[in-house]
Amino acid sequence: MSLKLWCAPNDLRALGAAHASPDITGPEGEPDAAPGKPLKVFARRASRTKSPKPREEQSARRGRRRVKANDRERHRMHNLNSALDALRSILPALPEDAKLTKIETLRFARNYIWVLAETLRMGEQRGHAGDHPPAAVPDLDLDSPVSDCSAGWDSASPPGSCRVSSADASAREGSGSIPLKFYFTSLCGGSDFINSTWHH
DNA sequence: TAGGCCATCTGGTCCT
DNA sequence: AGGACCAGATGGCCTA
Numbered sequence: 001m002s003l004k005l006w007c008a009p010n011d012l013r014a015l016g017a018a019h020a021s022p023d024i025t026g027p028e029g030e031p032d033a034a035p036g037k038p039l040k041v042f043a044r045r046a047s048r049t050k051s052p053k054p055r056e057e058q059s060a061r062r063g064r065r066r067v068k069a070n071d072r073e074r075h076r077m078h079n080l081n082s083a084l085d086a087l088r089s090i091l092p093a094l095p096e097d098a099k100l101t102k103i104e105t106l107r108f109a110r111n112y113i114w115v116l117a118e119t120l121r122m123g124e125q126r127g128h129a130g131d132h133p134p135a136a137v138p139d140l141d142l143d144s145p146v147s148d149c150s151a152g153w154d155s156a157s158p159p160g161s162c163r164v165s166s167a168d169a170s171a172r173e174g175s176g177s178i179p180l181k182f183y184f185t186s187l188c189g190g191s192d193f194i195n196s197t198w199h200h
Numbered sequence: 201t202a203g204g205c206c207a208t209c210t211g212g213t214c215c216t
Numbered sequence: 217a218g219g220a221c222c223a224g225a226t227g228g229c230c231t232a
Contacts, residue, residue: 065218070209072219077207101205206229215220 088105091112100108 066210069211069219073210073221074208076220081207103205202232204229204231207227209226210224211222212224213220213222216218 084102084105087109088100091100091105091108
């Protein structure tokens with residue numbers, strides 16, 4: 001099957017920029033150290049002499065560059081976190097207080113993409129199968145409790161739960177809808193395919 | 201208290 | 217030269 005991406009990488013970049021936290025300011029802002037985490041500020045040498053010695057000048061210059069680099073790095077990481085937040089926001093709803101960690105977000109997204117792709121694939125298969133119109137993509141009940149999934153979010157080894165059980169498979173064949181169990185076990189447990197091809 | 205997660209600093213490397 | 221990216225180090229916070 002072929003899964004088309006309608007969003008070009010550049011769009012993703014734009015999305016990330018759009019989601020960048022507005023309170024992130026440039027070097028001038030000195031904005032956003034975590035609460036209770038004061039930024040370490042390098043004491044800048046107050047050069048009162050007209051012509052500082054080259055060594056001192058070099059050191060001061062190096063210090064300024066380091067401070068600027070730190071600002072850029074902080075900004076860069078904040079952008080990265082904003083992108084992760086944007087990703088979290090489009091993933092299926094989770095229990096309210098279950099904020100995914102970074103690694104969990106990435107793995108959850110990976111599995112989510114896999115489930116969506118599977119949905120498309122099965123829809124296509126149904127479309128070609130018979131006279132009936134293709135089955136509508138079943139709605140995901142995003143409000144369903146998924147608390148028991150958390151154990152598998154970040155497991156590196158496939159728990160096997162992603163496999164469609166015979167009961168699930170027969171249920172699909174019978175009803176034309178895909179059991180939620182299939183989705184959530186897939187989301188939470190990953191797939192053999194994905195886990196075997198993208199572990200890290 | 202140990203371990204996990206995170207933000208930040210830092211120096212190195214690559215690219216423009 | 218300077219910016220972007222990366223990985224290691226460090227310390228704070230939180231939870232079991």
